[in-house]
Amino acid sequence: MPQIPEKIHELTVGQLSARSGAAVSALHFYESKGLISSRRTSGNQRRYSRDALRRVAFVRAAQRVGIPLATIRDALAELPEERTPDRDDWARLSRAWRGELDERIKQLGRLRDHLTDCIGCGCLSLENCVLSNPDDVFGEQLTGSRLLPERRRAGDGT
Numbered sequence: 001m002p003q004i005p006e007k008i009h010e011l012t013v014g015q016l017s018a019r020s021g022a023a024v025s026a027l028h029f030y031e032s033k034g035l036i037s038s039r040r041t042s043g044n045q046r047r048y049s050r051d052a053l054r055r056v057a058f059v060r061a062a063q064r065v066g067i068p069l070a071t072i073r074d075a076l077a078e079l080p081e082e083r084t085p086d087r088d089d090w091a092r093l094s095r096a097w098r099g100e101l102d103e104r105i106k107q108l109g110r111l112r113d114h115l116t117d118c119i120g121c122g123c124l125s126l127e128n129c130v131l132s133n134p135d136d137v138f139g140e141q142l143t144g145s146r147l148l149p150e151r152r153r154a155g156d157g158t
Helices: 013-020 024-032 051-064 069-077 087-121 134-141
Strands: 046-049
Touching: 013 024, 013 046, 013 051, 024 051, 046 051, 051 069, 051 087, 069 087
Parallel strands: none
Antiparallel strands: none
16 A cells, blocks of 8 residues: 655545545545545646545445435534544444434344245235335325325315
């Protein structure tokens, strides 16, 4: 892994990729989503500040535990410009994300437990299928077999 001398304060996209382990295309994607930022040289080349390394590590760690990119972007937006997430930031954010992750784990457990039933049945019945209609959510909201709410009819205000 190439070392970056302390006196270098900016990284090329190739250097950032090599140091972070993220593909160049992933870095461009992260930048397009507002997770990291760069400046452009007079030759229109990207240059990343050194704090981008920690931001990329933060993004990748959060992604590995299933946090959506939009949620990660919102978390990073709370930090002052040029400040990287530290241990306290991670602790605060992980506490906030814990409930969301617990709910996903519960949903995955339910999916795992009922997957065999679905494969054996094959019907994907909206009335009975725990995969298409978990906890009969649609039955609570609508009657009949409609999945989409009715559209408002023009002119009648409903």
